[in-house]
Amino acid sequence: MHATRQITAPFTGEPIADLAISDSDHVRAAYEKARQAQESWAAVPPAERARPFLRLHDEILNRRDEILDIVQNETGKARKHAFEEVLDVAGCALYYARRAARLLAPKGRKGIFPLATQVTEVRQPKGVVALITPWNYPLSLGVTDAAPALLAGNALVHKPDTQTALSTMWTVDLLAELGMPREIWQVVVGDPEDIGDALLDGADYVAFTGSTRGGRKIAEEAAKRLIGCSLELGGKNPMIVLDDADLDVAAHGAVRAAFTNAGQLCLSIERLYVHESRFDDFAERFAKQARNLKLGAGFDWSVQMGSLTSRRQLDAVSAHVDDAVAKGATVLTGGKARPDLGPFFYEPTILTGVTETMDLCRNETFGPVVALYPYATDEQAIALANDTVYGLNASVWTRDPARGRAVATRLRAGTVNVNEGYAAAYASYDAPMGGMKSSGLGRRHGAEGLLRYTEVQTVASQSTLLGFEAPFGLANDTWAEVMAAALKTMRRLRLT
Numbered sequence: 001m002h003a004t005r006q007i008t009a010p011f012t013g014e015p016i017a018d019l020a021i022s023d024s025d026h027v028r029a030a031y032e033k034a035r036q037a038q039e040s041w042a043a044v045p046p047a048e049r050a051r052p053f054l055r056l057h058d059e060i061l062n063r064r065d066e067i068l069d070i071v072q073n074e075t076g077k078a079r080k081h082a083f084e085e086v087l088d089v090a091g092c093a094l095y096y097a098r099r100a101a102r103l104l105a106p107k108g109r110k111g112i113f114p115l116a117t118q119v120t121e122v123r124q125p126k127g128v129v130a131l132i133t134p135w136n137y138p139l140s141l142g143v144t145d146a147a148p149a150l151l152a153g154n155a156l157v158h159k160p161d162t163q164t165a166l167s168t169m170w171t172v173d174l175l176a177e178l179g180m181p182r183e184i185w186q187v188v189v190g191d192p193e194d195i196g197d198a199l200l201d202g203a204d205y206v207a208f209t210g211s212t213r214g215g216r217k218i219a220e221e222a223a224k225r226l227i228g229c230s231l232e233l234g235g236k237n238p239m240i241v242l243d244d245a246d247l248d249v250a251a252h253g254a255v256r257a258a259f260t261n262a263g264q265l266c267l268s269i270e271r272l273y274v275h276e277s278r279f280d281d282f283a284e285r286f287a288k289q290a291r292n293l294k295l296g297a298g299f300d301w302s303v304q305m306g307s308l309t310s311r312r313q314l315d316a317v318s319a320h321v322d323d324a325v326a327k328g329a330t331v332l333t334g335g336k337a338r339p340d341l342g343p344f345f346y347e348p349t350i351l352t353g354v355t356e357t358m359d360l361c362r363n364e365t366f367g368p369v370v371a372l373y374p375y376a377t378d379e380q381a382i383a384l385a386n387d388t389v390y391g392l393n394a395s396v397w398t399r400d401p402a403r404g405r406a407v408a409t410r411l412r413a414g415t416v417n418v419n420e421g422y423a424a425a426y427a428s429y430d431a432p433m434g435g436m437k438s439s440g441l442g443r444r445h446g447a448e449g450l451l452r453y454t455e456v457q458t459v460a461s462q463s464t465l466l467g468f469e470a471p472f473g474l475a476n477d478t479w480a481e482v483m484a485a486a487l488k489t490m491r492r493l494r495l496t
Contacts, residue, residue, distance in 0.1 A: 010076025117462025230442030
């Protein structure tokens with residue numbers, strides 16, 4: 001029998017659901033069901049596997065109000081930020097559903113002997129994938145990592161965060177209605193310390209999105225079992241406002257980059273570098289726009305920023321800001337909780353004068369807090385932006401896109417957006433997305449986002465008339481001369 005846990009709404013603290021909590025035996029049973037289903041699922045042609053996901057595109061858009069209510073209830077985010085999750089699921093599912101068959105198709109490769117050696121690259125599914133997803137973007141990160149894994153022929157054992165498991169369960173139900181075999185996507189709910197070992201022990205591959213600390217533990221356990229993993233982890237993401245930037249446009253972009261989902265976004269901007277000649281002007285405009293944001297717990301479209309998701313997150317944000325202020329930072333706007341709006345609300349906060357002595361200088365805050373810093377030259381801005389253990393996302397603002405792209409290529413981040421905070425790169429599904437340095441391993445999106453869930457197999461067939469032994473009774477030294485001459489000829493003819 002499952003124990004249960006009550007889930008409460010961040011907006012109000014009121015109960016919204018009682019969820020059945022898994023233990024290790026439940027996880028092992030989920031793997032057994034997934035493995036039984038996976039073999040027959042992998043035998044289905046990729047184009048047929050894609051059909052439920054093609055249907056998902058329109059169906060989730062048609063039923064958006066239903067899932068938007070669920071996402072807002074379990075996360076506390078503003079409706080417009082929840083809608084970004086719906087758009088992400090629709091777009092990413094469609095991208096992979098349309099391309100899975102081509103990406104997975106066997107590919108001919110050159111053999112050592114033209115005509116005599118036939119080589120094919122084959123993509124085999126990993127088997128059963130453990131998918132571990134966080135609470136901040138439960139619909140988006142759950143489905144967009146699940147879809148390519150399933151389309152590749154795998155089954156899933158998925159552990160969403162307990163607080164935000166409802167959106168995952170809703171999506172599994174929807175896809176089952178659209179034709180997906182329900183058994184291939186098993187959902188388990190519980191704390192890592194209770195079910196983490198069983199979850200990793202049963203996996204053929206692990207896909208994890210979460211903290212860098214958690215990602216290191218996943219990588220260590222995967223290494224012990226010699227299985228692969230992909231990890232999208234934390235960030236302390238920089239934004240650079242170049243000296244030629246339109247300050248009103250950049251300030252508006254900074255509000256979106258720093259305060260979307262109350263800053264609870266792995267790609268969110270937390271460090272903002274502005275040329276010293278524009279610093280005061282930009283700071284004034286940015287603070288004014290942030291100060292005018294409409295905060296609230298509403299399910300309508302007028303709210304511009306919602307709540308933090310948990311008491312733990314509110315406490316972490318408050319501690320960072322209080323520590324910085326106590327050590328001399330200046331608050332341009334915000335800097336305090338708003339219990340009048342709901343239990344976990346915190347104002348959009350902009351700080352200056354942040355120094356190395358302050359916790360938020362280098363550590364990820366994961367809330368609506370951004371620190372402003374002046375710089376003198378492009379070289380200094382690039383050096384400051386790169387001076388971090390993280391490398392997930394970055395942003396550059398300029399009137400000259402070519403200049404912005406030139407700066408972008410010098411930033412050590414997996415995605416860099418020019419004249420946008422995060423979405424231009426993230427939502428370009430044909431391009432890979434992931435972190436450098438301590439921000440992760442592997443990539444989602446693009447061909448890599450699906451092929452990571454496969455084992456590549458080489459199948460080579462050799463003609464019986466020409467092989468690797470000396471034919472027709474030739475002496476080995478004569479055969480070596482023939483082979484050397486043949487290889488040199490093939491090089492000149494560009495056959496190899």
